Amino acid sequence: QVQLVGSGGGVVQPGRSLRLSCAASGFTFSNYGMHWVRQAPGKGLEWVAAIWYDGSLKYYADSVKGRFTISRDNSNNTQYLQMNSLRADDTAVYYCARGSGYYSGVCDYWGQGTLVTVSS
Amino acid sequence: DIQMTQSPSPLSASVGDRVTITCQASQDISNSLNWYQQKPGRAPELLIYDASNLETGVPSRFSGSGSGTDFTFTISSLQPEDIATYYCQHYDNFPYSFGQGTKLEIK
Numbered sequence: 001q002v003q004l005v006g007s008g009g010g011v012v013q014p015g016r017s018l019r020l021s022c023a024a025s026g027f028t029f030s031n032y033g034m035h036w037v038r039q040a041p042g043k044g045l046e047w048v049a050a051i052w053y054d055g056s057l058k059y060y061a062d063s064v065k066g067r068f069t070i071s072r073d074n075s076n077n078t079q080y081l082q083m084n085s086l087r088a089d090d091t092a093v094y095y096c097a098r099g100s101g102y103y104s105g106v107c108d109y110w111g112q113g114t115l116v117t118v119s120s
Numbered sequence: 121d122i123q124m125t126q127s128p129s130p131l132s133a134s135v136g137d138r139v140t141i142t143c144q145a146s147q148d149i150s151n152s153l154n155w156y157q158q159k160p161g162r163a164p165e166l167l168i169y170d171a172s173n174l175e176t177g178v179p180s181r182f183s184g185s186g187s188g189t190d191f192t193f194t195i196s197s198l199q200p201e202d203i204a205t206y207y208c209q210h211y212d213n214f215p216y217s218f219g220q221g222t223k224l225e226i227k
Contacts, residue, residue, distance in 0.1 A: 037164075045156075045164065045207050047216040059214040062121070095163055105211020106154055108175065110163035 002026040002109045004096050009114035012086055020081040022096030022111055030054070030074040033099035035107055036081050038092035048094070049081065053102040064090075086118045122146050122210055126219035134227045139195040141222045143186075143208035151187045152212040158221075159204045167206075168193065200226065 008020040022034070036048040049070040050059045058070050069082040079096060093115050097107035123146040133139050143153065151171040156164040166175045168184035171191055181196045195202055203226055208219040 044205075044221040045158070045209070045218040047209070047218060050214070050216070061215045100169070105152065105209075105216055106166065106169040107156075107164075107209075108166050108169075110165070113163055 002098065004098065004109060004111035006094065006096050006111040006114040009094065009116045011117045011119060013120050014087055014118055016086055017082070017084045018086060018116060020083070020094055020096075020114055020116070022079045022081075024077045024079070024098070027098070029072075029077040031102065033101065033103055034070075034072060034079045035097045035099060036070060036079075037095045037097055037107070037110075038090075039095070039113075040089070040092045043092075046092075050099070050105070051079065083116070086116075088118050090116065091118045092116060121215055122149060122212060122217060124208055124210055124217055124219040126206075126208055126222050129221060130223040130225055132225045132227045133198050135198055135200060137198045139198050139202075139224065141193045141206055141208075143191040143193070143219050145189045145191075145210055145212075148188050149210045149212035152210055153184075153186070153191050154209045154211065155182075155184055155193045156207045156209065157202075157204045158207065164207065198224075198226075 003025045005023045035050045051070045067085045072079040093113040095113045096111040098109040100106040100108040125144045153171045155168040158164040172184045183194050205221045205223045
């Protein structure tokens with residue numbers, strides 16, 4: 001069965017960096033695009049970033065462009081979100097999600113989420 | 121960037137009711153629209169993709185319709201386990217975005 005397990009969250013000071021990981025299993029990871037979606041406490045969902053199945057193309061929300069970098073390691077079935085220059089409004093649960101195809105914007109499986117708290 | 125506007129929120133209904141949620145895109149997105157269900161403390165789950173296609177394993181009381189800028193999500197007969205927040209999401213072009221969510225409550 002498809003599983004996505006996120007990790008790497010925690011408490012970090014404003015301006016610092018953090019890297020999230022998402023370990024995938026139960027499917028051929030290298031055949032699927034991947035996404036990150038976040039949810040601030042008590043708020044709605046915000047799409048953050050996407051990466052094509054082969055890592056050739058990456059896209060970002062305006063709110064994180066230039067600060068966050070999405071990447072993937074198809075040999076280790078893992079995607080990453082490198083978050084730099086963190087701000088208080090980056091505090092959220094971060095979900096990794098699988099696109100339903102090579103380039104798909106349909107997120108058909110989601111991880112359990114990992115909480116990032118940006119606070120001094 | 122494309123903005124997605126959902127209504128109503130919140131929404132109160134009784135078990136057995138027909139429930140309808142609307143989602144409007146700020147520009148034409150063809151049928152590039154998904155609907156997700158999120159229960160408290162849980163990750164979202166995909167219910168409908170491409171505006172009207174039911175994801176495998178999702179009960180047939182859920183349905184979606186629409187194209188262009190106006191979309192509708194319907195629960196034909198509300199069940200107690202349907203209490204959740206529902207989100208639309210477009211994927212016509214980047215950046216993708218979600219509607220603000222519709223919290224469904226039992227009356």
